[in-house]
Amino acid sequence: MPLMNSWGTIDRRTLLHFSDAAIETFSQHIQFQDNDNEAGGILLGSVHGPHMLVDQATVPTEYDKRFRCLFERMPVGHETIAINRWTTSKGTIRYLGEWHTHPEDNPSPSSIDRAEWYQLAVKRRDKRPLLAVIVGRKSLYIEYVPSSGPSILLSPIS
Ligand SMILES: [Zn+2]
Known part of the structure; x- marks a missing residue:
């Protein structure tokens, strides 16, 4: 089953779209094998009012620490990409958040x-x-x- 591009809050007031390139990066790092380590990176894209378009998901760097059930991101390589995209896009493409893999079919966050x-x-x-x-x-x-208040779950829009 392919990963979905379009997501939104239950009330659909906030929509999120992933570029095909970002979905492709996720797909390439899925932990299908028992010895595949966790992967991750940062999410870069544009903001449109309450909505977001994820343009790029950066891939793990040689500095990141990757284990079966843990991914520790070292800012160095990811931050350089974020700053480059910000300047070349004249401030349109910005840091939006983070991604990482889990060796679970339907993942949920750890504490x-x-x-x-x-x-x-x-x-x-x-x-x-x-x-x-x-x-x-x-x-x-x-x-x-958010930095205060409860988190908001997003669900796929088909
Ligand atoms: Zn995790």
Whole structure:
């Protein structure tokens, strides 16, 4: 089953679309094999009012620490890409959030994931919620994580 491009909140007031390139990056890192390690990166794209378009998902760098059930992102390589995209797009393409894989069919966040997402949301300079994506073997798990208040779950739009 292919991963879905279009997502939204239940009330459809906030829509999210992934480019084919971003979906392709997710698909290439799905943990199908027992010895596949977790992968991840950052999500870059544009903001349109409450809506977001994810243009690019960066791939793991040689500095990231990758294990079966843990992915620790080192900012260095991902941050350079984010700054390059920001400047060459004249500020249109910005940091939106993070993604990583889980060795589960239908993934759900760990308590470590939630703690990390919250910390990243607090750090955001534009005060927008963090876009948090987990790539499972059969589906994505997607949440908007604000720096205060409850997270908002997104579901696929077919
Ligand atoms: Zn996780």
